[in-house]
Amino acid sequence: MNLDFFPSRTLTLYLAKMFAVRILAVLFLLVLVLLALDLLAATGKILEVAGNGQAEILRYAGLRLPQLIARFLPYSVLLATLITLVTLNQNSEVVAMKAAGLSAHQVLAPLLLTAAIVSLLSFGFNERVVTRANAALNGWERSGFAAIPPAPDVRANIYLTDGTNILVAASLSGRGGTLEMTGVTWYARGPGGIIREQVKSPRAVYAAPGWRLEKPVRFDVASALSTPLETLVVGKTLTPERIDLQAVDADALSFFELRGTIDAFEATGRRTSELRAKWWHRISGPLSALLMPLLGSIAAFGLARSGQLFVRAIIGMALGFAYFVVDNAALAMGNFGGYPPLLAAWAPFVLFLLVGETVLIRTEE
Structure with missing residues (x-):
């Protein structure tokens, strides 16, 4: 043998x-x-x-x-x-x-x-x-497919929470105070997580504080009426620092970048089981x-x-x-x-x- x-x-x-x-x-x-x-x-x-x-x-x-x-x-x-x-x-x-x-x-x-x-x-x-x-x-x-933003500054499928309210965006680009969102939807929720109103906007920019929605359309769930607005500021507690931690696309981060993100999440007491x-x-x-x-x-x-x-x-x-x-x-x-x-x-x-x-x-x- x-x-x-x-x-x-x-x-x-x-x-x-x-x-x-x-x-x-x-x-x-x-x-x-x-x-x-x-x-x-x-x-x-x-x-x-x-x-x-x-x-x-x-x-x-x-x-x-x-x-x-x-x-x-x-x-x-x-x-x-x-x-x-x-x-x-x-x-x-x-x-x-x-x-x-x-x-x-x-x-x-x-x-x-x-x-x-x-x-x-x-x-x-x-x-x-x-x-x-x-x-x-x-x-x-x-x-x-309208344009290709710089890869390091673009994150897709953003889901952010502001208390009981939710802010969803198709994409997020930029860093710090230059953050910009596209395809934005704001869900205002009441007790028990029930959605009271929904606001859709093609674009949102940081308003320091909050996010200014451009050409928003508000839908009131109780009355089932849609109302176009000139502008609206939402999510005043969603600072760029919080968003940098929340809006993480793990598939777009390298092994060591993801490790650093996990450490940052743990330092703020956030859940890291998915990222880990x-x-x-x-x-x-x-x-x-x-x-x-x-x-x-x-x-x-x-x-x-x-x-x-x-x-x-x-x-x-x-x-x-x-x-x-x-x-x-x-x-x-x-x-x-x-x-x-x-x-x-x-x-x-x-x-x-x-x-x-x-x-x-x-x-x-």
């Missing part, structure tokens, strides 16, 4: 190269198809804005591309695992490797090494590229690629040697997709406070790591 964790250098390079090429091929095909479908849905909205043309469509594709790569890289690793192992099984290469004295873990070792490198590259890509693309694209979408869960998931998310060779290994190994290769491949695919479902569910529970942040981010990874190892050891080792 060969006691080295990796097989020979030649075999390690052969398996790693085969796996890496298939990861890139599957990722290219997935991203190409999904980007084409996304462009079909978004092109009409982009071209509705006067002055937009091919350059804006290409700009949208450039901003959307990093998001698709980051989201579907783990799926690509899973599919590449199945393709690689099925190919090795069909060509009896797995049988030859085991006959040479290699264990199941040694056969998978080059794939695990490649997946670990992919995880590291994914983390760096997310931090340096995806967060910036998220900030720019979210701001552009919220402005109706996302912060932990910045690490566990890219590491999901490391699980895929283990979960898909049933396509190459198994007790039954009846030739049911397709069935074993389906089982491996089901295990991989089950991980993504459980991971998303756990993260959602962490965002709502149902799970502690650390548990929400890491429990699915540890669970499926144990499941994959158990299946592999009990069937092959």
